[in-house]
Amino acid sequence: MALKKLLATAIVTATMTTAGIANAADTRVGLVVKALGIGFFEAAAEGAQEAAKELGDVEVIYTGPTTTTAEGQIEVINSLIAQKVDAIAVSANDQDALVPILKKAQQRGIKVMSWDSGVAPDGRQVHLNPSSNALIGEMNIKLASDAVKATGSDSGEIAILSATPTATNQNIWIEEMKKVLPNYAGLTLVDTVYGDDLADKSYREAVALMKNHPNLKAIVAPTTVGILAAAQAVQDEGKIGQVYVTGLGLPSELAGHVDSGAIKSFAIWNPIDLGYSATMISYNLVKGNASDSEVGMGRMGTAKLDADGSAAMAEPFIYDASNVHKFAEIF
Amino acid sequence: MDGIMSQTTQAKATTGVSWTSRFKTWEAFLLLITAAVFVLNTLASPYFLDPWNLSDATFNFTEKAVVALPLALLIICREIDLSVASIIALCSVVMGLLAEAGFSIPLLVLGSLIAGTLCGLLNGVLVTRFDIPSIVVTIGTMSLFRGITYIILGDTALKSYPSGFEYFGQGYVYWVFSFEFVSFLVLAAVFYFLLHRTNFGRRTYAIGNNPTAAFYSGINVARHRLILFCLVGLFCGLASVMLTSRLGSTRPTIALGWELSIITMVVLGGVNILGGSGTISGVVIAVFLMGMVTFGLGLLNVPGIVMSIIIGLMLIAVIAMPILLRRFKQRRS
């Protein structure tokens, strides 16, 4: 019965890879990400481990679905509930669809928070924004303005390349960007397109942006896949120096494009810090060390909660040719 | 006896004999594996054997399983529907819009069921009227239906569902038995009866085994298939009610990629992808098997993509096993 053997082997292997389970830690935190295999979240998981080490009695279960779907996340959260973890910290693929399952988790006595990409207030106690949304929006536009200036003109057309049309945080940031846009007289937003966080689609959309808007000066992509594909597209179209790509991305992924000149500068908050903070907050929620207005984040200080229970971690950090290689080693 | 075996019959001969004699082997075989997985899971995780946990786990597959039931009939009838997940999405959008317009819960449900049936009808008409292979038609309608949800919703979500609507996806009938799970069990019984105890089921097998002879025997093959496509659509509508109710919101990406896991359930359940044989009990056991494997691995925090490797291997192994066993027996005799 080869199949049974196979299953047995699979299960044994699986047990070994997650051998941590055996050391029954006092507090177990499920860190749920949008999908496994995204550099940003891998770095966040690293930060979470750092926090666990610091606290000593915490075990972090890093998990997530295969693709960025709400159904996949629900399945994963279901198994965390079954394991009776103490806290769940989730970066949501859908701010509404996760609410019912997270409510159920709370009913079973599990502390729930969201980080990075939020869940509607009904579904969680605390939401940790990597930074304030307004700040991120403004940062992106400022970067775009810098990029336009780098082309040698004071005014120019910019366009946004987003991830999926349904991504919560993307949409909030785009809204914030539009809010601050009037403050930058020289900038005109000509288009918003969606690359679905797929490299090929993002690439095509970026190419189309350049074709449709010959005067385009900057593409703002507040998503790591998008910014990568757009930079490649700019390079392939031979538009380096005429069009700059900017937005949010990881130094390790973008170092090459900064070198090539397709990207002048970009921003990101430190995902390691983000994972660390989320774990710290979860821990404090479990231990009851949180009030309605603030909760500690270890070395990151204290998070101030607003009426919705949202908090911002820190300001995004800007990377350019001067520092990108140093950070590329880290995340 | 006549000539060589055609490609189809050759493959058919390798995957099984007939559903009656198969019942003794295939279902027993699956049941054995399922039992083994159950025991392994219990040993591997202390959290597995807990009524509430098991009940929670059923939510992960019940909606898919509800679609797997009529799809099994369709596949037995030598057709396939790849657009099921897209139909679920479209139905969810219809419900969301109705909810937005302030319609009552029964009307939402009715709307979803009607929308699903109409989608199925479109598939069925294209397949039977124009005589096009269903796999091609439904690859097209799969994009079409999902595309319509994108056109309607774009980057917005529909979430103004009336209170009480959450019962279909989150409510419990009795103790740990959820509405979804109980519905699935009832429907499984209904489909068992339909396939194995009615004229309709007999015709399904007849068409699946030999559509020409069935046609010559006075069976309206095109109409029968059309009805099955509608039935699949109807149950996509039902699954959509459950899923939408469970999520409490609708986005265009809802149920993305489900078609392949639903088809995998059906094939794993011993339904011949080339038509003609398969049973509801096999499908039901396969549903539990898949549900249990994924839940068990989930408890061990095995990444989903690794589970998909295991499901993929299981699919091939389970189909290949009887063939290899028979070869082995022939060699020995």
Place this chain on the structure above:
Amino acid sequence: MHQPTPLLELRGISKTFPGVKALDNVQLSLYPGRVTALIGENGAGKSTLVKTMTGIYQADAGDILFDGCRVHLSSPEDARALGVTAIHQETVLFDELSVTENIFAGHYLKKPKTGALDWKRMHERAREILLDIEAPIDPKTRLKQLSIGQRHMVAIARALSFDARVVILDEPTAALSHHEIEELYEIVERLKAQGCAIMFISHKFDEIFRIADYFTVFRDGQYIGQGGIEEVSEEELVRMMVGRTVDQVFPKSEVDVGAVVLSVKNLSHPTEFDNISFDLRRGEILGFYGLVGAGRTELMQALFGVSKQITGEVRLKGKLLKVSSPAEAISEGIVYVPEERQAQGTILELPIFQNIGLPQLSTINSSGILSTKAEYEVADRYATRLRVKAPTWHEKVENLSGGNQQKVVIAKWLATKPEVIILDEPTKGIDIGSKAAVHEFMSELVQEGLAVIMVSSELPEVMGMSDRIVVMHEGLSVAELNRADFSAEAIVSAATGGGH
């Protein structure tokens, strides 16, 4: 008579299929430059033997000797390498491919250096071969554009494209017109002159006596005898073939023919048949004779509601019928036993009783819920009446012999209590016992007042069983003969276009 050494010799060949012993220790010898006729009824094992000789089947036991050496034919390629080639009964060709490619598939001509296919040479060669057999077909045409007769010529051209040493002709004339048949005889003569050994399978004795040098007779998968064709008479051959005398074969009973049941007027189809009119009376067996592809089957399928695009008028007991599906035809009382028993007649994977119940499920189980008992009772009544041989009616049809499968098909239709029953080649490929049973049963049916249409390519059968015969040629009804006027010459000549 001095016999040369055989080029191909089969000794003690046996071949068993699940449930059937198709060949039982048979022997056969083919001589260079000679034609050997293989004679036997349908089901005698001729086609199985052909497939064994061409490497499609492998014999369970026995030896094949080529030029005196033992050979093993494990695939069609092996047979071809020896120069053994067959023109099969049913043309197995590729509809979508060109004539040239049909001729050269599997043994393409290649350019010597690159190994690339040499289409130019293949087209040329194909044209030569086709010209040689006087078949005016453009080798670049797609096969699906050809008529049945033309396809047959392509199949022959294919066989001739090899350096053939042994040529097997399996009922080659069934679909050919008068002219084409004469052409074929010439080809055979030429092959003989080239030293080919030829095996000729046919039902037509005039053909056999005209071109064969030797004969071998099989019956029910067994070897019966062989000899020189001059040393034997037709009567002797028939006795060897069927194991009894001829006039016993057809139990035609005298029945009083009643009123017209089915009346067909000017029935036409755009491509298959044109302007067909006939009447069918109660208690009558109306035979339809013609070459394969003459349009008989298409006509019957039109009556049964399978074909669309029909013009003309069909009346059943005076009532104008407009059937557009078999379901409607069945409910009107017209049923059809198709020629392709396994493809169209039965569902092999289902048990006997389910097959019999299939056309009237809603009558037997009026509530829509299966009652196995009721179904079984219906099946029992009719299967017993037709003397289907099976352990129980739960047996799957695929496990039955051809004859018993045919009985199941007929039983299925009788259970619907029809007015008109159409039998398309009802005894094709079934054993002698079942054949007689089917014939006897036809007689019983007409005695009970049914009207029967029988399509047959077997002249003795159609002459033996029919009250009247309609002869079709190229989609037209070319003759209608009453029993008193039956003559083999007249029928065959009309069917092969001789009357024009």
Place this chain on the structure above:
Amino acid sequence: MANLLKNRETQLAAVIVLMLVLIAFVNPDFIAPSNLLSVYTESSILIILALAQMLVVLTRCIDLSVAANVALTGMVVAMINSQYPELTLPLVIAAGVVLGTLLGMINGLMVWKLGIPAIVVTLGTMSIYRGIVFLISNGEWVNSHEMSLAFINTPRTEIFGVQGFAIISLLIIAAIYIFTEKRPLGREMYAAGNSPTAAFYTGIDVGRTQFWAFTISGMLSGLCGYLWISRYAVAYVDVALGFELQVVAACVIGGVSIMGGIGTVLGCVLGALFLGVINNALPVIGISPFWQMAISGSVIVIAVIANSRAERKVGRIILRKATLARG
């Protein structure tokens, strides 16, 4: 001439030209030769994979694992390149092609030797291959700066203004054309798909032709694995996710019959170009991205209806009258 107009390839080409004209009304730049060339370049991978799929479909099978094969071979070549940047590029590409071929052979063997329906086999291997990408990469990406310049830029090298991607696809088109027209194995694929029974009678081993079709499909997927990664300069688990359906759709639009035995290289290429033009034109002519999916879905449905009408079985013509009327 009338025959040429009835020809499916001509019709499809006409539809594409018509579409380009319509697009040109909205955005005249789109039909500038340089842009058309870049649309072709962008469609290169789809064209290659569609041709590979065509061979499989010709033999009455289907290969749903192509996209997963691309992802796996792509990840492997990217990892090799980033770990051993000094390794010469031809060797790296060869590794991808060999791996892709092996993956294709696994599919082919199960179809040939075990007789499992192709759709089941490739449904399974599709999950397995993509899962392996995750296992070997541990979910991590290989980014552009980790790849060597030669690795990324070689297919971008322009010869007479034509990018390597386009040149490679043109070479593959030529190779597949020669294969299907001039090679016995290529013709046998048509024969096997057109009528497995007749193929058997003519001594063609149907299973063997299927095996080779899968093998070639795997080989070309392996090549595309490299092309894809160098095109987008990033390798990750979800590379080419869902692309298998586009590939099948390209074949279907190009007139390749899913029932086997029918399909031409030209038609298949046109089918892929059709989708390529739509994919590239929609964003350019300002149709909301939300409409894209519905439009390509409708196109597939319309194309199959059109093909089915063209393919509709002509009855065996018996009547001389009818023969004359048609001739």
